[in-house]
Amino acid sequence: MMGSFNINVDRTNQVFHAVVEGTFTPEEGMASVQAYQKEIATIAVPEYEIHIDCTELNVSSPSALPILEGCFQMYKQDGFKKVVLTLARNPILKMQLGRVARTVGLENCEIIEK
Template sequence: MGSFNIEMDHANKVMKAEVEGTFTPEDGMKSVEAYQQSISAISVPEYDIEIDCTKLNVSAPDALPILEGCFQMYKRDGFKKVTLRLAKNPILKMQLSRIARSVQLANWEIIEV
């Protein structure tokens, strides 16, 4: 089961999200709803989004469409920058990189911690 937490740092204009575990499609939909509620009160193009993925597991094939949809939302909503923090996990890094490229997300980076 996957879990998520979203915090807004309005002073620094950063949306901070933490995701962990293995997301099911249902978990993914709940995180999308929380995301949409969180951005409803901000001007997204003024904000960065930082996503802590250090406790995230590699996604199962049935959860990949939701993950891809999340990346498409980040692109559509226009965050200044999308930063993904990962533990040393080459498979997860490859999975997230492939999705970012497939949706043509231009302003993203992965930081390994």
């Protein structure tokens, strides 16, 4: 399955919802980053939490890891109040995402398994 990235901003509860699915190519990764940047330009990021649904996300190949790191770096720099990742039971993906969060120093990241 190709990578897809859907955004829904809940302005009332100040939550930036994103759903990521499948396996991302570098091109899809870049397209999702552009969609993300366009959307966050319309909100006061530090007042928001970002909730990312990764239940349909596949483990990233080593070549896609830099994109993942770049995204986590963005969430950190943009200053979200909290970053919440929701996964299906997937120890490998959980480990991978946890490691990426630590690598970029994203301390306000919470990983929840459904």
